[in-house]
Amino acid sequence: MSASWHRRVFRWFSHPGIQAWTLLGPGMFWLIVFFLVPILIMLAYSFMPRGIYGGVDPGFTLEHYARFFDPLYLDVLQRTFLWSVACTVVCLLLGYPVAYLIARPGRWRHLLLLLVVLPFWTSFLVRTFAMIFLLRDTGLINDWLLRLGLTREPLTILYTPAAVMVGLVYGFLPFMILPVYASLEKLDSSLLEAAEVLGARPSARFWRVTLPLSMPGVIAGSLLVFIPALGSFLTPDLLGGGKQMMIGNLVQNQFSAARNWPFGSAASFIVMVLVLVAVLIYLRIRHREPAGALL
């Protein structure tokens, strides 16, 4: 009897539709409860009047969205975009050569890959504090500069935009290196040989073959750096000294110190929509190129 019960359950599970839902179910449940629902709550809050002691009062208003278009906040938005773009570009320029080196066949590949992911073994917060010790006036970098006689006075690095940029690039570099490495590692070496036999010098070979074929990795890496960079708040807070806000700081501030949840929600939503639009435009541009580039 138990055997037939097993068989019935088994038959039920082997139905393609049921199977799909069984596989999707747990993940879907998680995303709905912990991602979709909070986002919908935030969306609702962003249209509601602010409560006197935090939270929201019942009602409908567009004032939070209107308020965001104050030059003060637009400035924050602009800075956030510029810094995120700069961070992405710097990560690409620094990360591509590293990925290229790792992807070359050799004994060191696994060690180098390990080094790339090694920072993840420590919490981001701890690593950011470590950066403070490096960058501050009496920190390691200034110590070396003074000893080598390159400067007479300690350079002020900490609590400047440069420090924020150093921190952002440091934090997100592995997210650029890994996808670029993955696409370079897949590159068929006979294509490079073919290019050379057909007359391509090393530089032409890189620009005409290697780079175009590693574009999927470059795109993935850029998105993986750009999007979290837009939302960063820890780095500008700790390394920038909170002097120049990014959107992340603004949102965090509204939810904590300012106790203005609706405005924080509205700011979040505006950034979310902007990111979505930027990514869609980006993908659309890539899509127009020959199909191979997306694979």
Place this chain on the structure above:
Amino acid sequence: MSTATPSPPVVQFIRVTKSFGEIKALNDISFEIYAGEFFSLLGPSGCGKTTTLRLLAGLEQPDEGSGEIRLLGRTVNQARPYERPLSMVFQNYALFPHLSVARNVAFGLEQRKTSRAEIDQRVKRALEMVRLDPDLFGRRMPGQLSGGQRQRVALARALVLEPAILLLDEPLGAIDLKLRKDMQLELKALNKQLGTTFIYVTHDQEEALTMSDRIGVMENARLAQLGTPAEVYENPRTAFVATFIGESNFFQGHATKDSRGEWTARGPGLSFRVPDNPQLENGSEVRVAVRPEWMDLCRPDEVPGAENAVIGTIGDIIYLGETIHVVVSVPQVGKVKVAVRNEGQLLKPLAWKRGEPVAVVWLPEECQVLEAG
């Protein structure tokens, strides 16, 4: 070829050795290839034929201080691939997946700073040469092509550069039989029509025999034999060549010279006459190969006096269409394979049956004396 070529060789390999770590992929190889030749490198996998091609292309360098590679008379040991007067068709075609067919073919010309108008014209011509309609295929991506079409694009991409030397690395390996036969003839025709020197790597002996002016048979990092297809087939120097190209029966014995100056070899269970050969010495071991299709069968009591013969019993009879292979078991010698022409089993059925006694006969001149070792 046997016709004396006055022009200097296009390719010269002079005592070239190439090692990968401890393993010698090429061991002291020397050969020359002349302008316009269709030259094949033939051998089993791992024999060094692809390494030879890669050395020619500049994708590998010969060992430090070992020999010399010359292309068009110029030493190129250290020259990069893009500095060499050649082009190559890769085994997997190596088409650029992100470029259209036309851009793939244009790739080499673009590196040579050719004008746009000339590129367009030459790309069109090259595609037509390999029988691909430029208007139909030019814009397609490599991923949208069949294996045969990709092979043609790879060929067009190499030929459009009008190289002095074209290297082909088993380009027909991945194509089905019918198309392969067609492409063999087309390649041969292109070689003659363009005057380009073709150097062709293959492990398919039939392909090499069909297409080549000369064949270099490779074995274990060495060149086992170099010659025209007929020379290599009809006078193999070693047992390896005799078995790798076609099939052979082997006989061995000790050679003795009689009073008339004729050589006879005697071994366990057999005795056969051998044509005069500088390698032969009184009492020395001699090994010969005889092609199955050069042998004949007759009744043991009807052996012609002038022929060599071994007596045995008929074993398997294998029907192959054009020929029928008869395997004869000869005591102390082993199995001897004889290929009999099929003259129609309905009208002229084979006169032999399994288990019957039979003599295998062949002329002394049909013995190919092999080098020792």
